[in-house]
Amino acid sequence: MSVFVAGMGAVSSPGNSVQDSFSAIVQGRDGIKPLSIFDSRLKVPPLCAEIAEIPEKYSDLYRSLALAMAAVDEAMHAIPDRENIRIGILVATTVAGISQTERFYEALRKDSSIIDRSATEFAVHEPTVLAGEICRRTGGSGFHTVSTACSTGLHIIGMAKRFLEQGTYDACLAVGTDALSILTVRGFASLMLLDPNGCRPFDKRRAGISLGEGAGAMLLTTEKFISRCISKPLAIVSGWGASADCFHMTAPHPEGLGAQLAVKDAIDEAGIAPEQIDLIAAHGTGTPDNDKAEIKAMKSIFSSLPPFCSMKRTLGHTLAASGILESVLAVKALQEGIIPPTAGFEIEDEEIGASPSEVMNRPLKHVLKNSFGFGGNNAAVVFTKAE
Amino acid sequence: MQQFLSVISSSAIIPRREPEWEKEVPASLKRRDPRIWQMAYLAASRTLGKTDLKPNSIVIGTGLGALDETKNVLDGVYGEGFSSPRNFIASVHNSMAGKLAMEFRITGPNLTMCEGQNSLASAIIAAGLLSDKYFPVLVLVIDERIELLDRIHPFMSEKCGRYLSADWEEASVGFLLGKSLHQEGNLIRAFGPVPAAGKDPEEACRKLVRDNAGDSCEMMSESDSSYVKPAISVFEWLNSSDQKHVAVCSYSPVSDGAAFVELIKK
Numbered sequence: 001m002s003v004f005v006a007g008m009g010a011v012s013s014p015g016n017s018v019q020d021s022f023s024a025i026v027q028g029r030d031g032i033k034p035l036s037i038f039d040s041r042l043k044v045p046p047l048c049a050e051i052a053e054i055p056e057k058y059s060d061l062y063r064s065l066a067l068a069m070a071a072v073d074e075a076m077h078a079i080p081d082r083e084n085i086r087i088g089i090l091v092a093t094t095v096a097g098i099s100q101t102e103r104f105y106e107a108l109r110k111d112s113s114i115i116d117r118s119a120t121e122f123a124v125h126e127p128t129v130l131a132g133e134i135c136r137r138t139g140g141s142g143f144h145t146v147s148t149a150c151s152t153g154l155h156i157i158g159m160a161k162r163f164l165e166q167g168t169y170d171a172c173l174a175v176g177t178d179a180l181s182i183l184t185v186r187g188f189a190s191l192m193l194l195d196p197n198g199c200r201p202f203d204k205r206r207a208g209i210s211l212g213e214g215a216g217a218m219l220l221t222t223e224k225f226i227s228r229c230i231s232k233p234l235a236i237v238s239g240w241g242a243s244a245d246c247f248h249m250t251a252p253h254p255e256g257l258g259a260q261l262a263v264k265d266a267i268d269e270a271g272i273a274p275e276q277i278d279l280i281a282a283h284g285t286g287t288p289d290n291d292k293a294e295i296k297a298m299k300s301i302f303s304s305l306p307p308f309c310s311m312k313r314t315l316g317h318t319l320a321a322s323g324i325l326e327s328v329l330a331v332k333a334l335q336e337g338i339i340p341p342t343a344g345f346e347i348e349d350e351e352i353g354a355s356p357s358e359v360m361n362r363p364l365k366h367v368l369k370n371s372f373g374f375g376g377n378n379a380a381v382v383f384t385k386a387e
Numbered sequence: 388m389q390q391f392l393s394v395i396s397s398s399a400i401i402p403r404r405e406p407e408w409e410k411e412v413p414a415s416l417k418r419r420d421p422r423i424w425q426m427a428y429l430a431a432s433r434t435l436g437k438t439d440l441k442p443n444s445i446v447i448g449t450g451l452g453a454l455d456e457t458k459n460v461l462d463g464v465y466g467e468g469f470s471s472p473r474n475f476i477a478s479v480h481n482s483m484a485g486k487l488a489m490e491f492r493i494t495g496p497n498l499t500m501c502e503g504q505n506s507l508a509s510a511i512i513a514a515g516l517l518s519d520k521y522f523p524v525l526v527l528v529i530d531e532r533i534e535l536l537d538r539i540h541p542f543m544s545e546k547c548g549r550y551l552s553a554d555w556e557e558a559s560v561g562f563l564l565g566k567s568l569h570q571e572g573n574l575i576r577a578f579g580p581v582p583a584a585g586k587d588p589e590e591a592c593r594k595l596v597r598d599n600a601g602d603s604c605e606m607m608s609e610s611d612s613s614y615v616k617p618a619i620s621v622f623e624w625l626n627s628s629d630q631k632h633v634a635v636c637s638y639s640p641v642s643d644g645a646a647f648v649e650l651i652k653k
Contacts (some may be wrong), residue, residue: 041464094480096501098457105465109465109466116542119542123641126450128503128580128641128642128644131502132641132642132643132644135644143582143642143644144500144513145501146498147452147479149479159516162516163516166388166515168389182464183464183478186460186463187472191476242497242498243494244484244488244493244494245488245494246488246489246493246494247489249482249486249489250476261494373481374479374481374482374485375484375485375488375497376497
């Protein structure tokens with residue numbers, strides 16, 4: 001059974017739509033600047049990819065839900081008539097509504113008498129709230145909330161594929177969202193993983209990540225229901241792989257062993273040979289260890305490394321949203337036949353021994369997307385061009 | 388339609404009922420790991436200790452994850468101005484799953500479902516999505532009780548109905564699930580969460596059970612609305628001589644989602 005991408009939505013620092021976000025990627029735009037939406041209390045505001053303005057329609061929602069709904073509404077345009085279609089909602093998030101609850105917690109520490117505001121201020125802390133709310137707003141039949149750190153966005157695509165194959169739902173809406181929060185900014189700062197010059201994926205001088213915020217959404221369905229969608233399938237989700245490193249809570253396995261397992265599984269499920277992959281949309285965070293381990297893993301799988309790119313300098317590292325937001329843009333690259341550049345990259349690192357591709361036009365058939373996260377969590381998805 | 392999985396073994400750490408559980412935790416973990424990781428480790432260790440089978444994947448269900456560590460990070464930011472890297476690493480919702488993968492060398496899929504009171508149902512459903520080669524699956528449901536939640540929950544309950552009952556429990560409950568129906572063991576599957584859509588939660592659960600498990604399935608509703616209570620109920624049922632075919636219902640007031648876990652004794 002083929003699982004089709006029927007609709008897509010994206011909200012990112014450089015653009016509030018798939019097209020705007022993709023244009024920024026193709027132009028290799030630098031999407032990061034000093035954090036201004038809250039005070040991180042660090043000596044120097046870190047460089048982040050923040051969303052300057054939430055679309056007005058969503059401005060009364062808390063930030064991660066607002067971002068999610070903007071992406072959801074764009075993706076759901078694909079299926080205007082949803083009557084008698086069972087839609088499953090899968091949500092990927094690491095921090096859910098914490099950008100709101102941490103402000104309340106700060107106030108509560110100063111004045112314990114405001115605890116009676118908990119009901120309104122703390123209710124969005126549980127990740128499942130996001131999925132329940134998106135389900136209500138879209139008329140979904142059921143919902144599932146996944147949180148596996150930075151790999152989550154790809155897992156929900158794979159899980160949606162399985163739900164459709166099992167016949168649990170007729171269509172699935174996979175949504176990844178994360179807003180910038182003091183927890184993540186300070187947390188990554190404490191790990192000394194924020195590059196003061198902004199992330200430079202695969203570059204010899206790379207020194208860490210740049211956090212971002214955003215959301216991506218994909219509407220997936222099968223042959224039976226694709227005719228209910230207003231456009232032809234955008235791509236096929238042909239393989240999903242998942243694994244654990246069993247090595248370290250934050251550092252990748254130096255040989256990328258876990259990454260290899262996930263990528264091999266995804267390619268096997270797609271029923272293709274590694275050589276048929278035309279583009280790797282890499283995780284490419286810009287940390288010294290991650291980028292090196294990722295390319296080591298890829299070199300062990302591909303006899304000749306296909307073109308690869310990282311979108312993190314343009315979008316920032318959007319954590320749980322990154323897998324799906326970057327997948328949306330990878331599918332767009334597949335449709336358009338464009339290999340995107342890697343903003344922030346200038347100098348090849350001899351320890352990596354490979355450089356990301358320059359921007360170029362080329363017919364693409366199979367694209368591999370990687371995402372890796374804390375806990376040694378790995379995910380990979382293969383997208384195939386819909387004929 | 389969800390397929391039944393077989394329960395190979397199960398175990399539970401319920402600190403209120405077993406106050407000395409920490410004595411069983413290896414000293415190396417006790418020294419360096421957060422308490423919730425220790426709870427996760429011990430429930431997993433006991434579950435796996437009851438069988439020779441080794442899991443090939445992990446699915447964790449949790450409402451709030453390592454909440455105490457999240458609070459510690461924020462206390463560092465808003466108080467002393469320094470957050471410990473360890474607190475941040477542990478605060479991530481999937482930290483328990485990553486830790487268990489490392490401790491038990493489980494290299495397969497490693498998922499964490501965050502579904503409040505429906506976390507057990509959600510974790511079982513996620514396990515059912517994995518390929519045959521990743522079975523058996525270690526499913527673990529875990530949440531911790533911290534003082535801040537004790538202060539907050541009465542106000543939350545005003546808005547969200549049964550947010551948490553006054554005596555809500557913390558626990559870590561492990562299940563090793565197999566895919567083959569030919570194995571000995573009790574059968575388990577789950578449905579939901581579905582939006583209750585303003586219905587009474589019990590009515591929403593009843594409809595879900597009737598539509599999916601049939602009229603012969605006896606419904607067990609939880610009066611205690613803690614995140615881990617459904618998992619404790621399933622664990623207790625597995626170790627009892629109770630009814631042959633039951634549904635353990637759950638409801639998350641903050642997401643307004645209803646779910647149930649169906650159990651059949653073989």
